[in-house]
Amino acid sequence: MGGKLTNTKHTLVALVEDKPGVLNRIASLFRRRAFNIQSLAVGGSEHPGLSRMTTVVVGDSAQVEQVRKQLEKLINVVKVSDITEEDMVARELALIKVKASASTRSEIMQIVDIFRANIVDVAPGSLTVEVTGDEDKLDSLLGLLRDFGVKEVSRTGRIALTRGSSS
Amino acid sequence: MKKTGAQILCESLVKEGVEVVFGILGGAVLPIYDTFPQYPQLRHILVRHEQGAAHAADGYARVTHKAGVCIATSGPGATNLVTGIANAYMDSAPLVAITGQVARPVIGKDAFQETDITGITIPITKHNYLVTDVAELAKTVKEAFHIAQTGRPGPVLIDIPRDVQQEQTDFVYPDKLDLPGYRVVSRGHPAQIKKAAKLINEAEQPVIIAGRGIIISQAYDEFKEFAEKAQIPVAHTLLGLSSFPGNHILDLGMLGMHGTPCANMTVQNADLLIAIGMRFDDRATGNTREFAPHARVIHIDIDPAEIGKNIPTEVPVVGDIKSVLTALNEEIERREHVDWLSQIEQWRYEHPSLEIRQSDELLPQYIVHQICEATQGDALVVTGVGQNQMWAARYFVYTKPNSLISGGGLGPMGFELPAAMGVKVGCPEEVVWCVAGDGGFQMTIQELATITQENIAVKIAIMNNGYLGMVRQWQELFYGRRYVDTKLWNPDFVKIAEAYDIPGVRVKRREEVIPAIQKAMEYPGAFLIDFLIEPEENIYPIVPPGESLARFFEPSKPEVLGGKF
Numbered sequence: 001m002g003g004k005l006t007n008t009k010h011t012l013v014a015l016v017e018d019k020p021g022v023l024n025r026i027a028s029l030f031r032r033r034a035f036n037i038q039s040l041a042v043g044g045s046e047h048p049g050l051s052r053m054t055t056v057v058v059g060d061s062a063q064v065e066q067v068r069k070q071l072e073k074l075i076n077v078v079k080v081s082d083i084t085e086e087d088m089v090a091r092e093l094a095l096i097k098v099k100a101s102a103s104t105r106s107e108i109m110q111i112v113d114i115f116r117a118n119i120v121d122v123a124p125g126s127l128t129v130e131v132t133g134d135e136d137k138l139d140s141l142l143g144l145l146r147d148f149g150v151k152e153v154s155r156t157g158r159i160a161l162t163r164g165s166s167s
Numbered sequence: 168m169k170k171t172g173a174q175i176l177c178e179s180l181v182k183e184g185v186e187v188v189f190g191i192l193g194g195a196v197l198p199i200y201d202t203f204p205q206y207p208q209l210r211h212i213l214v215r216h217e218q219g220a221a222h223a224a225d226g227y228a229r230v231t232h233k234a235g236v237c238i239a240t241s242g243p244g245a246t247n248l249v250t251g252i253a254n255a256y257m258d259s260a261p262l263v264a265i266t267g268q269v270a271r272p273v274i275g276k277d278a279f280q281e282t283d284i285t286g287i288t289i290p291i292t293k294h295n296y297l298v299t300d301v302a303e304l305a306k307t308v309k310e311a312f313h314i315a316q317t318g319r320p321g322p323v324l325i326d327i328p329r330d331v332q333q334e335q336t337d338f339v340y341p342d343k344l345d346l347p348g349y350r351v352v353s354r355g356h357p358a359q360i361k362k363a364a365k366l367i368n369e370a371e372q373p374v375i376i377a378g379r380g381i382i383i384s385q386a387y388d389e390f391k392e393f394a395e396k397a398q399i400p401v402a403h404t405l406l407g408l409s410s411f412p413g414n415h416i417l418d419l420g421m422l423g424m425h426g427t428p429c430a431n432m433t434v435q436n437a438d439l440l441i442a443i444g445m446r447f448d449d450r451a452t453g454n455t456r457e458f459a460p461h462a463r464v465i466h467i468d469i470d471p472a473e474i475g476k477n478i479p480t481e482v483p484v485v486g487d488i489k490s491v492l493t494a495l496n497e498e499i500e501r502r503e504h505v506d507w508l509s510q511i512e513q514w515r516y517e518h519p520s521l522e523i524r525q526s527d528e529l530l531p532q533y534i535v536h537q538i539c540e541a542t543q544g545d546a547l548v549v550t551g552v553g554q555n556q557m558w559a560a561r562y563f564v565y566t567k568p569n570s571l572i573s574g575g576g577l578g579p580m581g582f583e584l585p586a587a588m589g590v591k592v593g594c595p596e597e598v599v600w601c602v603a604g605d606g607g608f609q610m611t612i613q614e615l616a617t618i619t620q621e622n623i624a625v626k627i628a629i630m631n632n633g634y635l636g637m638v639r640q641w642q643e644l645f646y647g648r649r650y651v652d653t654k655l656w657n658p659d660f661v662k663i664a665e666a667y668d669i670p671g672v673r674v675k676r677r678e679e680v681i682p683a684i685q686k687a688m689e690y691p692g693a694f695l696i697d698f699l700i701e702p703e704e705n706i707y708p709i710v711p712p713g714e715s716l717a718r719f720f721e722p723s724k725p726e727v728l729g730g731k732f
Contacts (some may be wrong), residue, residue: 016348017347024286024289025289028290032290065475066476069471069472069474072471073472074348075294075346076348077348078347
């Protein structure tokens with residue numbers, strides 16, 4: 001349990017209408033209320049016309065509850081849940097372009113295997129790695145690959161669903 | 168039969184029961200204006216600046232409890248509405264703002280008079296729309312009025328490109344709404360109401376803080392029954408004034424920065440705080456860490472996001488005030504609170520809030536008091552922001568429900584005159600007094616032309632001290648009396664009024680006050696009084712910004728003029 005006054009990461013999942021400008025409204029709200037967000041990911045959901053948005057917000061539980069309620073006030077936001085305390089599946093995807101020479105390539109591929117990541121592009125001086133998992137896993141892999149020289153990184157931010165059959 | 172977008176807009180406004188539209192035209196709304204003659208049931212009031220249109224619609228909305236409508240062209244017309252929209256948003260006033268937009272093919276091309284008004288107003292509207300298809304227009308208007316007028320009311324903006332106004336389609340006004348993300352909680356949760364009642368029944372030193380939510384919900388009777396049954400004293404936020412009779416024994420007046428000592432002391436010593444339809448604004452609470460230190464907190468509000476936003480709440484009740492109080496009145500016990508109320512009477516006696524110091528100068532407190540006497544409180548008082556607002560809040564006794572109309576949250580100078588116009592148009596039978604400062608009055612002074620053109624009989628009292636008074640007071644108290652750029656050269660306001668065909672008088676001395684007010688009241692149309700008040704008169708008490716409400720500053724004990732009445 002995150003204590004009442006301690007800053008922790010909270011995962012908020014929202015169903016939002018798929019209409020022009022909705023992301024702008026949400027981003028504007030975060031900026032305007034000075035809420036601290038770490039990531040935000042939006043994509044389609046199981047409902048036609050609705051997108052599912054996952055955002056990771058840093059704050060104490062009162063601040064995050066305020067974020068949740070302010071988001072719910074937006075007309076285009078249908079539902080917001082803080083699933084931090086629930087049993088959930090959370091994933092993030094990263095693409096990492098790492099320097100690779102003939103001498104380091106096999107070592108990199110071993111590390112990639114250990115993390116059950118994939119090599120998705122091979123070039124004369126680099127490899128591009130695709131990895132999926134929670135943030136800790138991505139951070140560890142990234143940490144190991146830094147020794148070889150990381151040229152570019154792109155991360156999606158967290159997406160999450162609660163476990164079990166409930167929706 | 169097919170109708171144009173402009174006709175569909177007008178048809179939809181008629182369907183929503185709109186009678187008055189405040190606006191000013193320009194290129195991007197010409198098709199709308201061109202159709203107005205086909206809809207004589209829509210009265211258009213031509214203002215002189217779009218800020219005036221928005222404030223007038225806001226004032227109209229606050230007294231009629233239905234959405235006020237304003238209209239402006241694209242670009243500068245739309246941006247001029249922004250202050251008025253922000254004001255309506257802060258004070259939860261239902262407003263539907265209609266703006267013209269450049270034609271669809273040139274949107275995004277930086278066309279002449281193009282501004283992204285939906286982008287600009289996202290943070291200051293409850294919702295807004297850019298209508299890109301005429302088939303969506305009727306549905307959009309219906310949604311806009313629903314959103315503006317229900318739940319916690321607020322402004323909604325509809326931006327309509329000029330070519331959408333000209334495009335034709337079949338007009339069908341939808342009877343159903345499709346707003347999956349918009350739910351209004353009306354009835355409070357019974358378990359929360361029971362919890363609240365338990366705290367109320369157990370409290371020994373309770374106090375109510377009454378906000379504008381009571382007025383929005385028109386819960387005057389339920390609220391009075393609540394306070395009387397449990398014998399709980401009532402402190403008000405600025406906008407909560409006139410939600411409860413100001414001459415009632417349980418009434419403490421306004422709390423906060425310029426609140427009555429009695430209200431502030433009661434709140435600081437309370438063991439239970441019942442906040443109703445208010446949002447713990449910093450001007451009401453002072454330093455939140457030291458606010459009501461001994462009190463448990465019940466917060467009743469229709470907006471769940473207000474709960475716990477500024478003050479931790481033990482028992483929240485989310486719902487419409489009228490419905491919640493009706494339920495709560497069933498659950499609470501009759502109480503007397505004899506010791507608590509006699510303690511409060513002692514504070515009231517020691518710090519009479521309505522006393523006016525003895526002076527040969529013309530004092531604004533005395534003027535407000537005399538307007539109150541002359542009208543017997545049966546008037547709607549519209550204020551600007553600053554000292555004039557605080558004097559009007561503190562020295563008029565609000566016995567008539569919803570009789571103080573003021574820009575509370577945003578605090579816009581220039582609200583007073585156009586808002587008074589809107590109030591008078593909304594309530595033509597009422598006496599409307601506009602209490603202005605000489606600074607704020609000049610920010611929307613051009614609406615005098617609207618007043619004359621539309622024959623709107625507002626009575627204007629300018630508290631003319633030749634300063635931006637409240638700022639000067641802060642310079643005096645907190646900036647070593649360095650009056651940097653607060654001294655104003657002013658025009659002759661009586662001559663200005665005369666130029667606008669509005670009669671007026673200048674009042675320099677106390678004995679001229681009552682006759683001038685009488686003259687204004689007897690005159691059938693608009694009337695202006697330029698009161699040359701004591702230039703350095705302050706509003707007291709004052710809680711310095713960031714301080715606890717307990718640390719209010721009063722000047723040396725003044726002599727009593729009329730005493731408390």
